[in-house]
Amino acid sequence: MYIVTAKEMYGIDHYTMQELGVEGKLLMENAGRAICLKLENLIEKTSRICVIAGSGNNGGDGFVIARTLLNNNYHVHVVQAVPDEKITGDALYHKNLYKNCGGTVTVIKEAEIIRELVSDADIIVDAMVGIGIRGKLREPLAGIVRFLNQTEKFVVSIDIPSGLPADEGLTDFTAVEADCTFIVGAPKTSAFLEHSASFYGEWEMVSIGFPPLALRKYSKRMLWNEGNFQESMPKRKLNSHKGDHGRGLVIGGSTEMPGSIAMSVKAALKAGSGLITAATTEKVIQMIAPVSMESTFLALSEKNGYLANHTFPVDSYDAIAIGIGMGRYEETRDLVRYVLEQAKCPVIIDADGLYHIKSDLSMIKKRSDPTIVTPHPGEMAMLLDISVPELLKEPFRYAAEFAGKYNVYVVLKGKYTIITAPDGRQAVNTTGNPGLAKGGSGDVLTGISLAMAMQDQSIFEALCNACFIHGKSADLLVANEHSFYDLLASDVIKGITDVYRTFS
Ligand SMILES: NC(=O)C1=CN([C@@H]2O[C@H](COP(=O)(O)OP(=O)(O)OC[C@H]3O[C@@H](n4cnc5c(N)ncnc54)[C@H](OP(=O)(O)O)[C@@H]3O)[C@@H](O)[C@H]2O)[C@H](O)CC1
Numbered sequence: 116m117y118i119v120t121a122k123e124m125y126g127i128d129h130y131t132m133q134e135l136g137v138e139g140k141l142l143m144e145n146a147g148r149a150i151c152l153k154l155e156n157l158i159e160k161t162s163r164i165c166v167i168a169g170s171g172n173n174g175g176d177g178f179v180i181a182r183t184l185l186n187n188n189y190h191v192h193v194v195q196a197v198p199d200e201k202i203t204g205d206a207l208y209h210k211n212l213y214k215n216c217g218g219t220v221t222v223i224k225e226a227e228i229i230r231e232l233v234s235d236a237d238i239i240v241d242a243m244v245g246i247g248i249r250g251k252l253r254e255p256l257a258g259i260v261r262f263l264n265q266t267e268k269f270v271v272s273i274d275i276p277s278g279l280p281a282d283e284g285l286t287d288f289t290a291v292e293a294d295c296t297f298i299v300g301a302p303k304t305s306a307f308l309e310h311s312a313s314f315y316g317e318w319e320m321v322s323i324g325f326p327p328l329a330l331r332k333y334s335k336r337m338l339w340n341e342g343n344f345q346e347s348m349p350k351r352k353l354n355s356h357k358g359d360h361g362r363g364l365v366i367g368g369s370t371e372m373p374g375s376i377a378m379s380v381k382a383a384l385k386a387g388s389g390l391i392t393a394a395t396t397e398k399v400i401q402m403i404a405p406v407s408m409e410s411t412f413l414a415l416s417e418k419n420g421y422l423a424n425h426t427f428p429v430d431s432y433d434a435i436a437i438g439i440g441m442g443r444y445e446e447t448r449d450l451v452r453y454v455l456e457q458a459k460c461p462v463i464i465d466a467d468g469l470y471h472i473k474s475d476l477s478m479i480k481k482r483s484d485p486t487i488v489t490p491h492p493g494e495m496a497m498l499l500d501i502s503v504p505e506l507l508k509e510p511f512r513y514a515a516e517f518a519g520k521y522n523v524y525v526v527l528k529g530k531y532t533i534i535t536a537p538d539g540r541q542a543v544n545t546t547g548n549p550g551l552a553k554g555g556s557g558d559v560l561t562g563i564s565l566a567m568a569m570q571d572q573s574i575f576e577a578l579c580n581a582c583f584i585h586g587k588s589a590d591l592l593v594a595n596e597h598s599f600y601d602l603l604a605s606d607v608i609k610g611i612t613d614v615y616r617t618f619s
């Protein structure tokens with residue numbers, strides 16, 4: 116499923132109409148009808164529905180919905196929140212069809228009157244404004260939105276909750292807090308931003324006839340779901356051996372943080388790596404060896420319990436993960452630099468490793484083999500020298516800029532983890548739950564990512580699939596024997612079994 120900005124949606128719309136010859140009226144009919152099919156599952160035959168229509172094509176969708184429901188014997192009324200002369204084009208065509216079928220419309224000039232008009236309605240359909248919103252919502256729409264946000268009635272938004280921007284970048288808006296939203300054609304970016312996603316309520320996308328080639332042509336963003344995982348995840352050959360599944364190296368750990376590298380190693384093996392070596396200090400090896408029975412170890416030099424400058428052969432690995440639990444000592448940075456310079460395989464940089472590269476980002480820019488950074492918002496903001504709120508306003512843009520500038524893959528972790536390729540392709544992971552907001556969760560994702568980077572798939576798909584597995588494991592665990600509260604990172608490692616048994 117593709118994710119679009121408002122501009123991309125207009126591009127897809129234009130292409131479908133101009134190049135393919137599909138008329139706008141037909142797209143509007145398709146949108147309204149597809150939404151009604153879904154809406155009818157939510158409402159009773161006796162439900163009273165009030166559609167609030169605005170001036171643009173979003174309002175036009177509202178008139179199609181009103182006509183379809185009316186013709187299906189529902190009790191419907193349309194409140195038009197703009198003067199008659201503002202309804203033009205395809206929207207006017209559909210308004211006339213609705214009226215020709217016996218539909219009634221009340222035109223309102225002031226927001227106050229809305230309370231009375233919807234007093235006997237069970238369901239309110241918000242078709243005031245969609246992706247065409249410019250600036251902050253004007254009256255009377257703003258007043259209607261304030262009323263809708265305090266009413267107990269069930270509010271269904273069309274395409275986008277009215278007032279909400281489709282794109283990232285704006286955080287100050289008045290918008291409908293919908294109970295549910297039927298998104299037209301393709302989900303918009305604001306459905307995946309921490310400050311705006313909740314306005315959509317539960318959402319579902321309806322297809323209205325945009326061909327995949329049009330979506331592909333305009334959008335570089337997608338939602339990574341079960342279908343993508345099943346399609347791209349390489350199948351295991353029955354006669355394969357451990358060498359076929361990747362020989363990985365995990366570098367990290369310190370006396371203060373010995374557990375994290377053990378988690379990454381275990382996750383990497385559980386997710387399907389053939390062989391994993393943990394490169395860490397002698398002391399950490401002694402500490403983690405009893406719980407890391409399936410891995411091999413490489414003792415590196417240390418200073419005060421932290422990894423110190425050390426050169427060792429890194430060319431016999433298929434992928435490397437570095438940074439986990441390694442601390443921020445100056446001496447450790449030289450080790451990070453050495454690995455990034457020498458390794459001729461994909462390198463994943465996580466946690467303290469990100470702190471080390473910050474002082475000299477040319478360390479990653481110079482590399483010719485794939486480099487992957489896996490920051491949480493705090494680490495990403497640190498890499499960019501901006502605040503976390505600034506980053507979260509436009510995470511897609513910042514991630515894409517960083518990926519392009521430094522030629523790296525970025526896995527920006529969060530409620531909506533965004534995976535970005537150096538060429539600007541982006542995916543949003545669909546799995547995961549609040550149970551993952553716990554220590555060790557990132558270490559597990561790094562381990563799974565290491566395993567995925569060594570399977571027979573592109574790095575972008577590998578990272579998308581790693582995020583999918585990580586989140587899906589947590590989802591299956593919470594659906595069955597666990598809760599958001601008790602879920603541990605070690606449970607997520609065990610849960611990988613169920614993900615593979617269920618989906619591959
Ligand atoms: N291809 C598709 O995706 C299809 C989408 N459909 C639906 O159409 C809308 C987009 O339609 P569009 O007409 O481009 O825009 P909107 O209806 O969202 O909004 C335009 C009107 O909104 C008024 N407006 C704009 N900003 C404000 C504001 N800040 N306050 C109040 N009113 C505002 C604007 O009025 P003006 O007086 O400023 O001109 C416009 O009249 C999309 O979201 C889908 O729902 C199609 O039905 C099918 C194809």
Ligand SMILES: [K+]
Binds near residue numbers: 173272273274277
């Ligand atoms: K709307």
